[in-house]
Amino acid sequence: MSVSDPSAINVRPATTHDVVKIVNLMEPLVARRILLGKDLVELYGAVPGFMVAEDAAGKVIGYGALHVMWEHLGEVRTLGVSEEYLGKGVGRAVLLALEERARGLGLQQLFCLTFETEFFGRNGFEEVGENTELVAAEVYAELLRSHDEGIAEFLDLARVKPNTLGNTRMLKRL
Numbered sequence: 001m002s003v004s005d006p007s008a009i010n011v012r013p014a015t016t017h018d019v020v021k022i023v024n025l026m027e028p029l030v031a032r033r034i035l036l037g038k039d040l041v042e043l044y045g046a047v048p049g050f051m052v053a054e055d056a057a058g059k060v061i062g063y064g065a066l067h068v069m070w071e072h073l074g075e076v077r078t079l080g081v082s083e084e085y086l087g088k089g090v091g092r093a094v095l096l097a098l099e100e101r102a103r104g105l106g107l108q109q110l111f112c113l114t115f116e117t118e119f120f121g122r123n124g125f126e127e128v129g130e131n132t133e134l135v136a137a138e139v140y141a142e143l144l145r146s147h148d149e150g151i152a153e154f155l156d157l158a159r160v161k162p163n164t165l166g167n168t169r170m171l172k173r174l
């Protein structure tokens with residue numbers, strides 16, 4: 001299918017009923033360690049930040065989540081597209097929807113940690129170097145208090161290094 005006709009796909013906020021569909025789509029990517037596996041309880045908790053793309057028949061074919069980290073800072077997490085729809089603009093459509101939501105929430109910067117540097121690069125994200133200070137020292141100290149694995153990855157803490165090996169840290173100014 002081509003989505004050169006944008007009306008063919010619909011991007012909408014996720015509901016709890018999408019979680020199992022998202023898990024099924026994530027499964028092969030988690031097995032290949034492209035996406036980080038998440039417990040169901042974590043995914044249900046993240047539903048308010050998830051957007052999904054569905055095809056003309058209402059089948060979920062793409063998904064992605066926004067996580068707010070600080071006043072102006074958020075992260076794109078768990079972005080994926082069903083294999084048969086890759087390269088048809090679905091990922092970009094979900095990302096644009098997440099960015100719109102991020103702006104609406106007052107965010108000015110979006111972080112992501114990814115192997116897909118070309119995709120994110122084409123969508124305005126820039127690589128950030130290993131030792132780049134992404135937040136002020138006092139914000140860093142507050143973020144350190146979080147139990148969230150994604151925040152630990154953002155802070156590049158040693159305990160999560162095995163999860164993030166080979167991934168690139170990227171940032172977009174909204």
Ligand SMILES: CC(=O)SCCNC(=O)CCNC(=O)[C@H](O)C(C)(C)COP(=O)(O)OP(=O)(O)OC[C@H]1O[C@@H](n2cnc3c(N)ncnc32)[C@H](O)[C@@H]1OP(=O)(O)O
Nearest residue numbers: 003004077078079080081086087088089090091092112114
């Ligand atoms: C922060 C994180 O979540 S990191 C994890 C990222 N996810 C993964 O690594 C999981 C595996 N990868 C994927 O699921 C996908 O490859 C994604 C999510 C990265 C990208 O999704 P896709 O739907 O394939 O991307 P999308 O089609 O929007 O863009 C790729 C290219 O498709 C092409 N394309 C083809 N048809 C179209 C169309 N009709 N409209 C727009 N682009 C199109 C474009 O050339 C586009 O390249 P461009 O940006 O130079 O224009």
